[in-house]
Amino acid sequence: xxxxxxxxxxxxxxxxxxxxxxxxxxxxxxxxxxxxxxxxxxxxxxxxxxxxxxxxxxxxxxxxxxxxxxxxxxxxxxxxxxxxxxxxxxxxxxxxxxxxxxxxxxxxxxxxxxxxxxxxxxxxxxxxxxxxxxxxxxxxxxxxxxxxxxxxxxxxxxxxxxxxxxxxxxxxxxxxxxxxxxxxxxxxxxxxxxxxxxxxxxxxxxxxxxxxxxxxxxxxxxxxxxxxxxxxxxxxxxxxxxxxxxxxxxxxxxxxxxxxxxxxxxxxxxxxxxxxxxxxxxxxxxxxxxxxxxxxxxxxxxxxxxxxxxxxxxxxxxxxxxxxxxxxxx
Amino acid sequence: xxxxxxxxxxxxxxxxxxxxxxxxxxxxxxxxxxxxxxxxxxxxxxxxxxxxxxxxxxxxxxxxxxxxxxxxxxxxxxxxxxxxxxxxxxxxxxxxxxxxxxxxxxxxxxxxxxxxxxxxxxxxxxxxxxxxxxxxxxxxxxxxxxxxxxxxxxxxxxxxxxxxxxxxxxxxxxxxxxxxxxxxxxxxxxxxxxxxxxxxxxxxxxxxxxxxxxxxxxxxxxxxxxxxxxxxxxxxxxxxxxxxxxxxxxxxxxxxxxxxxxxxxxxxxxxxxxxxxxxxxxxxxxxxxxxxxxxxxxxxxxxxxxxxxxxxxxxxxxxxxxxxxxxxxx
DNA sequence: CTGAAAGCGCTAACAT
DNA sequence: ATGTTAGCGCTTTCAG
Numbered sequence: 187x188x189x190x191x192x193x194x195x196x197x198x199x200x201x202x203x204x205x206x207x208x209x210x211x212x213x214x215x216x217x218x219x220x221x222x223x224x225x226x227x228x229x230x231x232x233x234x235x236x237x238x239x240x241x242x243x244x245x246x247x248x249x250x251x252x253x254x255x256x257x258x259x260x261x262x263x264x265x266x267x268x269x270x271x272x273x274x275x276x277x278x279x280x281x282x283x284x285x286x287x288x289x290x291x292x293x294x295x296x297x298x299x300x301x302x303x304x305x306x307x308x309x310x311x312x313x314x315x316x317x318x319x320x321x322x323x324x325x326x327x328x329x330x331x332x333x334x335x336x337x338x339x340x341x342x343x344x345x346x347x348x349x350x351x352x353x354x355x356x357x358x359x360x361x362x363x364x365x366x367x368x369x370x371x372x373x374x375x376x377x378x379x380x381x382x383x384x385x386x387x388x389x390x391x392x393x394x395x396x397x398x399x400x401x402x403x404x405x406x407x408x409x410x411x412x413x414x415x416x417x418x419x420x421x422x423x424x425x426x427x428x429x430x431x432x433x434x435x436x437x438x439x440x441x442x443x444x445x446x447x448x449x450x451x452x453x454x455x456x457x458x459x460x461x462x463x464x465x466x467x468x469x470x471x472x473x474x475x476x477x478x479x480x481x482x483x484x485x486x487x488x489x490x491x492x493x494x495x496x497x498x499x500x501x502x503x504x505x506x507x508x509x510x511x512x513x514x515x516x
Numbered sequence: 517x518x519x520x521x522x523x524x525x526x527x528x529x530x531x532x533x534x535x536x537x538x539x540x541x542x543x544x545x546x547x548x549x550x551x552x553x554x555x556x557x558x559x560x561x562x563x564x565x566x567x568x569x570x571x572x573x574x575x576x577x578x579x580x581x582x583x584x585x586x587x588x589x590x591x592x593x594x595x596x597x598x599x600x601x602x603x604x605x606x607x608x609x610x611x612x613x614x615x616x617x618x619x620x621x622x623x624x625x626x627x628x629x630x631x632x633x634x635x636x637x638x639x640x641x642x643x644x645x646x647x648x649x650x651x652x653x654x655x656x657x658x659x660x661x662x663x664x665x666x667x668x669x670x671x672x673x674x675x676x677x678x679x680x681x682x683x684x685x686x687x688x689x690x691x692x693x694x695x696x697x698x699x700x701x702x703x704x705x706x707x708x709x710x711x712x713x714x715x716x717x718x719x720x721x722x723x724x725x726x727x728x729x730x731x732x733x734x735x736x737x738x739x740x741x742x743x744x745x746x747x748x749x750x751x752x753x754x755x756x757x758x759x760x761x762x763x764x765x766x767x768x769x770x771x772x773x774x775x776x777x778x779x780x781x782x783x784x785x786x787x788x789x790x791x792x793x794x795x796x797x798x799x800x801x802x803x804x805x806x807x808x809x810x811x812x813x814x815x816x817x818x819x820x821x822x823x824x825x826x827x828x829x830x831x832x833x834x835x836x837x838x839x840x841x842x843x844x845x846x
Numbered sequence: 847c848t849g850a851a852a853g854c855g856c857t858a859a860c861a862t
Numbered sequence: 863a864t865g866t867t868a869g870c871g872c873t874t875t876c877a878g
Binding site: 522523524534535537538539542544545566567568569570571572573574575 | 854855856857858
Binding site: 532533534535536539545546547548551570572573574575576 | 863864865866867869870871872
């Protein structure tokens with residue numbers, strides 16, 4: 187630990203007691219102007235910053251909020267973090283992104299242990315099946331789910347309506363005259379995947395179309411390669427789809443690539459829709475038609491709700507609006 | 517703070533002193549088998565995990581390593597993190613990604629303050645001009661630079677040879693017969709940008725070509741839009757380039773998009789090369805010719821060096837090999 | 847308005 | 863092999 191000044195050094199430098207230093211630092215109790223000045227001067231002179239470990243041990247609160255992330259490299263999550271961090275910072279809390287290793291199989295146990303006492307609360311973006319160990323570690327700590335949520339869960343959540351969003355996407359495809367619509371999804375243990383699939387099937391049924399299981403392709407993960415693979419699989423069925431709805435832009439772009447490799451053109455031979463509206467959706471050719479989520483707002487709302495929880499309130503769950511972004515792929 | 521059992525509760529439950537509990541937990545001193553069992557049983561029964569704040573306050577080391585990241589959403593960094601985390605975890609350290617907000621302008625001051633005492637060391641990926649405040653906060657703490665580094669700096673570093681890599685890329689373009697080669701870069705305050713530019717100019721000079729300043733386009737940031745914009749700028753000069761080397765794949769893909777929008781085709785009218793070899797480079801069409809960095813290895817090496825530093829050693833700087841990945845864009 | 851002192855949970859001497 | 867105790871740096875009664 188670098189030779190940092192302790193509160194005691196500051197007290198000595200200012201000729202006061204450590205209690206007084208603490209008071210001016212935290213504004214807990216009135217301090218005479220003269221004393222305050224001396225302390226502030228000493229703080230500056232010694233470049234003193236309170237040791238968060240001492241503080242936390244004493245107060246029992248760390249003012250750190252954990253953000254549990256399934257994937258580090260996904261711009262969708264990055265944007266949510268940005269939205270949340272803006273809000274928490276204003277309230278004097280630090281947002282710590284963590285848990286991203288879960289996606290690589292090995293849960294970081296040391297961090298998991300830390301989670302229990304390191305943070306005052308958590309914003310969870312983790313996919314449902316992966317979040318259990320964290321939930322246990324958090325042990326009743328203020329917790330809000332963001333994006334991935336179980337409606338029946340008593341925890342506050344903020345999300346888009348995955349089911350409705352998927353319905354809207356598929357309805358758009360239906361309106362365009364497509365009848366054999368495929369569905370590319372990730373691991374179905376993920377709630378959002380199941381909810382979007384529900385929406386997909388509901389839209390089909392409403393149009394009098396029976397969902398065909400051979401048109402539903404669940405890939406292991408959310409990569410371009412998986413999407414490409416899925417396209418190949420879908421092409422192999424006896425009556426291939428004339429449109430496809432994928433649960434993520436990554437999968438959708440991978441699928442387009444896959445269709446192309448098989449000599450099909452998008453959207454002429456097969457229309458493709460994605461989900462998320464990440465930056466590449468607008469750059470890739472054809473431009474990806476997709477459903478956009480209000481990422482920044484999702485993060486900000488989650489942070490506000492967590493702050494409310496910390497404040498003893500019981501924030502109501504929130505559903506934020508999604509919207510279709512129409513480009514060339516469908 | 518959720519009602520967590522303290523070490524004292526465990527001691528009571530097991531009928532021993534807290535010192536003994538600490539000893540079995542940390543294996544610091546021999547403990548009789550019988551006692552150990554009782555303590556372990558108590559730990560399990562109470563679901564006890566040591567409070568890291570207490571531990572840190574006492575030992576002066578947190579066993580947390582900070583990873584300073586310029587950008588959260590960039591798969592390049594995500595991969596480096598993965599490489600580093602694997603190594604640190606094995607050594608019993610937790611890797612905490614942080615600092616990503618710097619790129620959004622506002623440096624998270626609370627985290628910055630934490631940085632000073634929260635971590636035992638740091639792996640820095642931050643761009644040089646942005647890393648200063650962190651460096652001050654770290655105040656002499658073990659520190660290794662990864663990717664971005666100043667050769668003259670006394671801190672250990674691991675990186676590719678940005679200058680040489682750029683030379684290789686430009687030489688490839690030269691070999692293909694291109695003579696008017698443009699350069700798209702980000703903010704030139706970033707060291708890697710300056711080093712790659714040096715390589716670009718060196719390769720040109722070696723071929724007897726005087727670098728033309730109108731063919732060098734420095735964009736503000738590293739986005740698709742910036743690349744696209746740069747392409748337009750380059751097209752506006754009296755004698756536009758017949759090839760372009762961009763300092764990142766993102767910029768390169770943006771540039772391809774920009775050239776296309778202006779009616780040019782890649783690689784026929786203008787060849788484009790990138791840097792990094794991120795996943796989309798292989799999916800985008802035309803496939804992006806680029807220079808690949810060993811991302812996982814960079815992270816792993818950085819972690820190893822930091823661990824060595826923590827261990828009192830003086831690890832030597834390391835330069836890892838890059839390689840050209842040839843696809844269709846150039 | 848300010849100081850003395852207790853205590854947060856833990857580790858590491860120092861006893862025994 | 864195990865217990866006692868003194869801190870680690872800070873906040874917060876409790877006195878004054």
